[in-house]
Amino acid sequence: MSEMNVSTPPRKFSDRSLVQLTLVRFREFIRQPEAVFWTFVFPILLAVGLGLAFRSRPPERPRVGVVSSGAPADVVLASLKKDSTLNVEAFSTDTAGEHALRTAKIAILIVQDGAGGVRYVFDPQRSESANARLVADRAIQTGAGRADRVRVSERRVTERGARYIDFVIPGLLGMNLMGSGIWGLGFAIVDSRSKRLLKRFMATPMSRAEYLMSFLFSRMFFLILEVITLLGFGVLAFKVPMRGSIGSLALICVLSALAFGGIGLLIASRAKTVEGVSGLMNFVMLPMWIFSGVFFSSSNFPNIVQPLIKVLPLTAVNDALRANMLEGASLSGVSTQLLIITAWLIISFVAALKLFRWR
Amino acid sequence: MVTSPFALLVKGLRKSYGDVVAVDGLDLEMKVGECFGLIGPNGAGKTTTIEICEGLLERDSGDLEVLGMKWESNGDKLREKLGIQLQDTQLSEKLTVSETLRLFRSFYVRGREVSDVIDVVQLAEKKNARVGTLSGGQKQRLAIACALVGDPDLVFLDEPTTGLDPQSRRQLWSLIEEFKSSGRSILLTTHYMDEAEKLCDRVAIVDHGRVIALGSPAELIESIGATIPAPPPRTTTHSLEDVFVALTGRTLRDE
Numbered sequence: 001m002s003e004m005n006v007s008t009p010p011r012k013f014s015d016r017s018l019v020q021l022t023l024v025r026f027r028e029f030i031r032q033p034e035a036v037f038w039t040f041v042f043p044i045l046l047a048v049g050l051g052l053a054f055r056s057r058p059p060e061r062p063r064v065g066v067v068s069s070g071a072p073a074d075v076v077l078a079s080l081k082k083d084s085t086l087n088v089e090a091f092s093t094d095t096a097g098e099h100a101l102r103t104a105k106i107a108i109l110i111v112q113d114g115a116g117g118v119r120y121v122f123d124p125q126r127s128e129s130a131n132a133r134l135v136a137d138r139a140i141q142t143g144a145g146r147a148d149r150v151r152v153s154e155r156r157v158t159e160r161g162a163r164y165i166d167f168v169i170p171g172l173l174g175m176n177l178m179g180s181g182i183w184g185l186g187f188a189i190v191d192s193r194s195k196r197l198l199k200r201f202m203a204t205p206m207s208r209a210e211y212l213m214s215f216l217f218s219r220m221f222f223l224i225l226e227v228i229t230l231l232g233f234g235v236l237a238f239k240v241p242m243r244g245s246i247g248s249l250a251l252i253c254v255l256s257a258l259a260f261g262g263i264g265l266l267i268a269s270r271a272k273t274v275e276g277v278s279g280l281m282n283f284v285m286l287p288m289w290i291f292s293g294v295f296f297s298s299s300n301f302p303n304i305v306q307p308l309i310k311v312l313p314l315t316a317v318n319d320a321l322r323a324n325m326l327e328g329a330s331l332s333g334v335s336t337q338l339l340i341i342t343a344w345l346i347i348s349f350v351a352a353l354k355l356f357r358w359r
Numbered sequence: 360m361v362t363s364p365f366a367l368l369v370k371g372l373r374k375s376y377g378d379v380v381a382v383d384g385l386d387l388e389m390k391v392g393e394c395f396g397l398i399g400p401n402g403a404g405k406t407t408t409i410e411i412c413e414g415l416l417e418r419d420s421g422d423l424e425v426l427g428m429k430w431e432s433n434g435d436k437l438r439e440k441l442g443i444q445l446q447d448t449q450l451s452e453k454l455t456v457s458e459t460l461r462l463f464r465s466f467y468v469r470g471r472e473v474s475d476v477i478d479v480v481q482l483a484e485k486k487n488a489r490v491g492t493l494s495g496g497q498k499q500r501l502a503i504a505c506a507l508v509g510d511p512d513l514v515f516l517d518e519p520t521t522g523l524d525p526q527s528r529r530q531l532w533s534l535i536e537e538f539k540s541s542g543r544s545i546l547l548t549t550h551y552m553d554e555a556e557k558l559c560d561r562v563a564i565v566d567h568g569r570v571i572a573l574g575s576p577a578e579l580i581e582s583i584g585a586t587i588p589a590p591p592p593r594t595t596t597h598s599l600e601d602v603f604v605a606l607t608g609r610t611l612r613d614e
Contacts, residue, residue, distance in 0.1 A: 015464070015465055016465060017462075028451060028454070195448065196445060196449065197450065200505075204509065205435060205439050205468070206466040
């Protein structure tokens with residue numbers, strides 16, 4: 001009856017429901033300051049903190065204590081002081097020296113043995129003490145006239161890519177992809193469900209596929225920002241290497257974001273309350289924070305659990321990102337990881353769509 | 360397209376949740392252009408009935424025709440023609456009034472201009488305000504605007520005025536009357552008898568999942584006059600509220 005007086009003008013692009021749904025995702029995200037903080041600021045703060053804590057420093061000079069009483073001791077003291085790699089401290093009595101050793105103020109104590117020789121007092125379990133013994137011994141023997149038989153030369157190499165910050169930036173990126181994917185989809189969907197908004201949408205002609213796609217589109221958009229912020233920061237502030245091709249890196253990131261989005265969707269597929277889904281998300285993410293090699297290499301875990309760790313999605317993502325950035329690996333070099341990520345993507349999406357509760 | 364004189368035809372509708380029978384053989388005939396009230400105590404089956412008619416719930420048995428169509432064969436078409444306000448929807452607090460309506464408008468092939476609907480529900484001053492900052496009455500008007508933006512032939516309003524102050528209620532009433540005067544059909548549930556009396560052409564009183572009385576408010580009041588004791592001295596005639604309490608009893612119903 002009313003078709004006649006209501007016209008249907010050709011719809012503007014911005015009036016399409018997929019565009020509107022995606023815009024809603026953007027708006028809801030940027031109007032939530034805490035989400036912006038956790039997604040963009042927090043990873044950078046973490047990188048700064050870790051970068052400062054584990055920055056590369058020249059190795060410390062071993063601190064060597066000498067009990068100086070009498071002429072032979074002066075010779076020893078002189079030889080040690082000539083060696084610039086040592087930090088030498090003289091003690092007037094044995095007791096003072098041993099106290100310094102016990103309280104770890106020195107790594108090794110050198111005393112006269114009374115027969116013209118020296119005795120090294122040290123704890124062989126402490127690596128700096130063992131090192132101090134070798135260096136001090138070399139200084140004393142050289143000072144007493146020992147000659148080197150073999151001519152040596154040195155070439156010094158400092159490799160970018162082998163520092164802790166180089167290890168941790170790809171890990172943080174992987175962690176970020178996981179967090180935004182799982183939280184971004186899981187939280188927003190369950191929030192809409194618990195507020196009966198999803199049910200309200202179901203009473204309109206809204207396309208379910210477009211509703212879900214709007215999440216993926218907005219994820220892809222924020223993904224670009226997240227990756228550029230974190231990697232840009234790593235490259236500019238810490239000169240983290242980017243040895244692989246940018247195209248392959250982009251593909252790894254997109255696949256990973258989709259896989260984590262699928263896992264987020266799966267986690268959110270039935271949960272009715274935000275509290276319920278938060279617990280589920282932490283339950284899924286916590287093991288990966290620990291086992292998947294974000295902050296330290298996953299190879300620290302026993303061999304028997306390695307196969308399990310390798311199939312975790314975050315392990316595959318971190319390994320692929322590191323291989324690309326640090327070793328310049330090609331896509332075929334990370335094919336196993338890509339396969340694992342793709343498998344997670346497909347399995348989680350299929351399962352999520354089967355289980356999804358639309359109201 | 361199918362033209363039916365009925366906006367809604369319900370016959371022998373049944374729905375249970377486990378052992379609890381929510382709707383127990385309910386019949387309804389609602390004409391096109393009618394404002395029809397569904398009243399009843401909490402747990403009488405009103406919301407279940409409405410949600411089945413809206414296509415949100417599956418029925419166990421019974422016949423159902425909405426605007427002359429069936430959900431099973433014409434679901435997509437029906438969703439285009441219905442406007443719905445649910446009892447407990449919370450719209451996204453981060454969006455503004457006009458963003459919310461643009462979103463809802465985008466779902467429908469044809470519908471009304473967003474600015475037009477904003478004017479109708481008198482939210483023009485608030486169109487750029489976030490939903491989270493609106494008062495209860497304004498939120499409810501926005502929910503109704505979302506129901507109207509697809510230019511529906513039939514709207515379902517489930518307790519649209521619950522919890523509102525008298526001013527907001529009256530504002531909503533005039534909104535509903537305006538919509539009714541354009542020849543569209545309205546199915547309304549309410550706990551306020553004065554509201555049903557004022558807005559509805561016909562009322563069905565529902566209890567235990569069935570219709571126990573049906574008629575215009577005036578007819579219902581008349582029919583009951585003979586069977587219940589004289590009203591308290593302060594009022595001169597029975598009200599629909601007297602009818603309701605006489606039929607459904609004084610026991611409190613808590614959901």
